[in-house]
Structure formats: C-alpha cells, structure tokens
Amino acid sequence: MACVQLTSGRDKPVNLERAERLVADAALAGAKLVVLPEKWNLIGDADELRSGAETLEQGESVQAMSGWAAQHGITLVGGSITERREGRQKLSNTSLVFGPEGELVALYRKIHLFDVEVDGLVYRESEAEEPGEEAVVCRAGGWSLGLSICYDVRFPELYRILALEGAQIVTVPAHFTERTGRDHWEVLLRARAIENQCFVLAAAQVGETRPDRRSYGRSLIADPWGVVLAQAPDEPTVIWADLDRSRLEEIRRSLPSLASRQPHAYRRSSPA
Numbered sequence: 001m002a003c004v005q006l007t008s009g010r011d012k013p014v015n016l017e018r019a020e021r022l023v024a025d026a027a028l029a030g031a032k033l034v035v036l037p038e039k040w041n042l043i044g045d046a047d048e049l050r051s052g053a054e055t056l057e058q059g060e061s062v063q064a065m066s067g068w069a070a071q072h073g074i075t076l077v078g079g080s081i082t083e084r085r086e087g088r089q090k091l092s093n094t095s096l097v098f099g100p101e102g103e104l105v106a107l108y109r110k111i112h113l114f115d116v117e118v119d120g121l122v123y124r125e126s127e128a129e130e131p132g133e134e135a136v137v138c139r140a141g142g143w144s145l146g147l148s149i150c151y152d153v154r155f156p157e158l159y160r161i162l163a164l165e166g167a168q169i170v171t172v173p174a175h176f177t178e179r180t181g182r183d184h185w186e187v188l189l190r191a192r193a194i195e196n197q198c199f200v201l202a203a204a205q206v207g208e209t210r211p212d213r214r215s216y217g218r219s220l221i222a223d224p225w226g227v228v229l230a231q232a233p234d235e236p237t238v239i240w241a242d243l244d245r246s247r248l249e250e251i252r253r254s255l256p257s258l259a260s261r262q263p264h265a266y267r268r269s270s271p272a
Contacts, residue, residue, distance in 0.1 A: 002031035002240035003203035004079075005219040005232045009210070016064055018086035018236065019065055026237050027072035030235055035195075035203040036079030037219070038063075038150045038175040039093070044211045045170045046128035053084035053091050056107070062096065069100030079173035080110065080149050082129070089131040095147050095173060106138035108147035119161045119179050121213065135196055137165040143243075146198070150174040153188045153202075156195065163196035163258060168248055172202040175209065181216020186228070186236060194226040197252050208233060224251045229237045
C-alpha cells in the first residue's frame with residue numbers, strides 16, 4: 001500500500017502531471033492500493049476552486065484517476081477533488097475510489113469543514129463548500145476501506161462508525177496546516193488506528209501550496225497497534241508499507257476493545 005505526497009497549487013495540468021508520475025512510481029514499486037492527498041489536483045481560494053471544480057461525469061481529473069487505476073491495475077483512492085454538482089450552489093470536497101479496471105467503486109464527500117483560525121490565518125471551507133452527509137465504507141482490493149478527509153480526523157465518532165461498519169483500513173487524504181500538524185497530525189492518526197484497531201493510510205500535501213500557507217506533510221501509514229510503518233520526509237514523494245491482515249486479526253482478538261464496547265452505557269444526560 002502506498003501514499004503519495006504532493007505540493008499542489010493553482011496549476012491543474014502541472015498537478016495532474018506530478019500526480020501521474022508518483023502514482024506510476026508507487027505502482028512500479030508493487031503497491032496495489034495507492035492514496036492521493038486532499039485536493040491533489042487544485043488548491044486555491046474560493047473563486048479558484050469554483051472555477052476549477054469538476055463534475056464526476058466529465059471531470060478531467062476524474063478521467064485521469066480512472067485511467068491511472070486501469071493502466072496500473074491498482075485500487076486508487078483519489079484523495080479528494082472539488083466536485084461541482086448540478087442544482088447545488090456550493091461545491092463538495094469529494095474522495096473517489098477507483099478499482100483496477102478503472103471503475104468507480106465509491107465516493108465520499110467530506111463531512112467536517114475546516115472553518116477555523118490558526119495563528120491569525122483564517123480558513124473557511126464553508127465559503128465555497130457544503131458538508132457531506134454520510135459515512136462510507138467500501139470493498140476494494142480485498143480490503144474494507146473507510147473513507148475520510150483531513151479535518152475529519154478530529155472527530156473520532158466518524159471513525160468508530162467506519163470501524164463498526166467493517167473498515168480494516170481508513171484513508172485520510174489531507175492538507176494539514178504546518179502549525180497544527182506539528183502538534184496534532186501523528187497523534188490523531190495513531191489514535192484513530194489504535195482505538196479502531198485498523199490500518200491508517202494518510203496521504204498529505206507538503207510545503208507552500210498557497211502563498212504564506214504551508215502544509216505539514218509527513219504522510220503516514222500506521223498499523224492497528226499505532227505503530228508507524230512508514231512516514232514521508234518533507235518533500236513530494238511516495239511512501240509504502242506491506243499491510244498484514246493477520247496482524248489486524250491478532251490485535252482484535254487479543255485486545256478485543258471493539259468487541260468489549262457497551263453501547264447501552266454511552267448516553268448523554270442531556271440532549272446533544
């Protein structure tokens with residue numbers, strides 16, 4: 001399994017060219033499942049995202065991902081792209097999964113939008129985008145994949161749902177800020193792996209993707225024990241690791257925290 005790390009920007013053709021090369025490198029190294037980062041094809045302000053948004057039926061990035069998956073015979077988790085849907089005022093931040101024949105296996109629209117202020121910089125994803133409405137688990141490459149995107153990783157209830165729906169791997173394509181990434185990135189990813197006893201594949205943006213806004217990078221693959229199997233240096237690259245299904249089964253059997261849940265006790269004393 002492999003994660004692609006990129007420094008994407010405003011130039012979509014350049015982004016597609018760089019992604020194509022690194023996906024090919026991952027496939028050449030033997031990866032059967034490859035994950036791209038969040039908004040790998042285009043990063044910009046709200047107006048640039050609206051201008052570059054794609055439909056699933058005619059999008060050039062969608063067609064490219066389908067072609068790469070078929071060309072290399074891999075499962076490709078297409079990080080995320082900005083999707084335009086007919087009849088909707090706002091866009092969606094959408095992760096697409098393609099099978100080894102180029103078929104669309106599943107799609108997930110980011111539920112939690114990054115509306116925050118970090119070190120004086122304001123981020124308002126909701127300015128151009130609307131949240132998704134459902135968790136998604138799919139079968140691909142012989143594994144059950146739970147899909148998520150970036151800021152989702154701060155909401156453990158989503159990952160618990162994915163685990164209860166059978167996810168063995170969760171994918172976390174991301175565009176984490178450098179400031180939050182230094183303190184939170186690895187901690188959050190390893191926590192999601194440990195508490196849900198699943199593999200985590202987190203493909204990230206790295207470096208300056210927009211002027212004066214640096215991304216943390218450090219793409220990461222963790223096992224169900226929280227052990228980091230691979231982590232990227234601070235540059236565009238590919239990381240990979242062999243995932244051992246028997247390791248996942250052993251952990252869930254010997255430390256059965258998922259099986260030991262007591263849902264009847266998990267209730268609030270007042271409405272949420």
